[in-house]
Amino acid sequence: MNKFWIVLSHTYLSKLKSKSFIITTVIMMALVLILSNMTNILKTFGSDDREQVAIIDQTGEHLFDGYKAEVAVVNDEITIIASQDEENAEKKVIDEEISGYLLLEKDVDNGLKGTYKANQISDSMISDDLFLALSQLKSKRTASELSLTDQQIVQLNTPPAYETIALAENAKSEEDLNQARGLVYVLLFVIYFGVLMYATMIAMEVATEKTSRVMEILISSVSPITQMFAKILGVALLSLTQMILFFGVGYVSIKRNLTDMNEGFFAIFGFGNTNISTIIYAIIFAMLGYLLYATLAACLGSVVSKIEDVQQMISPMTMLVVIAFLIAMFGLGNPSASYITITSFIPFFSPMIMFLRVGMLNVPFWEIAISIGLLIATIILLGIVGARIYRGGVLMYGSSKSLKSIKNALQLSKKN
């Protein structure tokens, strides 16, 4: 056990101190910082001045002040200025001094009519807000015409209670689902990249030790199985360090912009009220997925004899990860599809797909338990077979043709 820790800490520390690790970590942290400050950055680059809209009040009812107040409630970034003649306003719009102007008139039934004119109306945000404010104004105006009390006005304005409830037992409500989708989407990405990146790291590490021939000394002093798992856990620890750094930076910077966040960019991803159990499952499945693929990667890394062959050797494994990810991406739109249910039990896919189901649906616990159980059993099996491949593989220096060399490696570790 003692040697296990020596190998583990050696793997962890030597990687942690390596230049490439430090550089990638810093770059990724910068990326996280940029992403988490997206709203602010967009704002800085986008409209640096507030939107100005001119109002031409031709109703003769002096609605300007009232309307200004309503607009302020809807969107305080729109500045309302009064204007008298349309020609002047139009000129200002063309010169881009103001975003647009709104013509307030009375229609034939003495109702309110607004016409918004701007260079481009694709920027519908302002138009929508102006319309909303106008509706409010109209309700108030009508209410006062009908001499309603304040309470009656409130009653009139209160929207009906409206809710959607899914009848299928394992479905989450529509609102939950949308929120979950964003979170699951992001976490799937994290699992995908994490598994791929760190498993590849393991394969490279093993192949480097093998091709530099230091391996024969190593396996004469530490058993291959100890070595393999110490390395896998060392890199796991490294990945945790990296994740903690990324999430730490992300969290601090998000927390700082929390107010922007809730209504901004991140609300789309459902980060507003993060689902703790989803995150816990993400960690569990990411770890198990990593263990599975890292064990596979260690075996594959141990049979190559040239470092250039590593990529080719692990390409079947990479394919598996990519396929799992693609299935998960398709499943994001329809998580209760039967192909999703089936693949969520297949060990090489389950880390991503069972996680998808858990994140999006209310999956009965026994299903999760079976999937995790199968996954763990596969990891153990792969560990046992893998240790033998590893033991034989590290003594083998021939050409490396995936399947054949795995067979040779297994043979070499036997007495035959």
Added chain:
Amino acid sequence: MALQIKGVTKKFGEFTAVNNLNFTIPEKEMFGFLGGNGAGKTTTFRMILGLLDPTEGEIVWNGKKIDYASSSLIGYLPEERGLYPKLKVRDQIVYLARLRGMNKGKALKELEYWLDRFKVPEYIDKRVEELSKGNQQKIQLIASMIHKPELLILDEPFSGLDPVNVEMLKEAVIDLRDSGTTIVFSSHRMEHVEEMCEHLCIMHKGSPVVEGKLKEIKRSFGKKNVSIRADFDLSFLDAYPGVTKVKTTMEGKILQVTGEDVAADIIRDLVPRGFVRKFELEEPSLTDIFIEKVGAAYE
């Protein structure tokens, strides 16, 4: 109490790499392994260390199979040299020594001692890839013996070194033996084995052709060398009964004879013919034995 190799055979598929090897390597001694390329030396070492399982037979060290529990007692210098190219010598050796059960402080002290002894103290902070091949080999030899193992296995430890370094490393290995380590090493250089080993084994195509104590091997070989210099023509010796091999040099001849009695006959015949400047009866060299035994096996 020794390293016992009992009826060991190793097959790779159909191919027999080591065939029924049987011998005992005494404790606190140096044992030499000779044999041509592909004779099965490296395979035997890997089986001793437990890296490969014998197809048949077993190998025991002090009555037990060597496994990872005893790895702090074992040292190994593999034939294919290799260390972590990017790691500094210090980190490298400390890591490998810790895997052999040493603590960090002790390992550092020993490392400094050995680097000083090998006259390369400045290497401690160098990365291995910056060192020349021979110097990497010094570092690797240090890695294999820094923990003062009870059993040290060296696969061609002196190949690729200049004569000065060969002497330096040989001395180090001999010191280690004197302090009680059992050393098994393979070599293609007969004189190294002749010089350092009491026991040896010559392998050919997986089978031992000669095995035992150096002195006894030489004695039982029977044949001796006679080196002669004289002021007259020696060509009559080429077809002399009992002479198995003749080598003509600038100054005379070196004969291989079947025994001391033949040498006695020769000198009796020489003296009446004129002045004999040199007549010397020598033990056969290991090279002679190797060529004879392995050569015979080739035919």
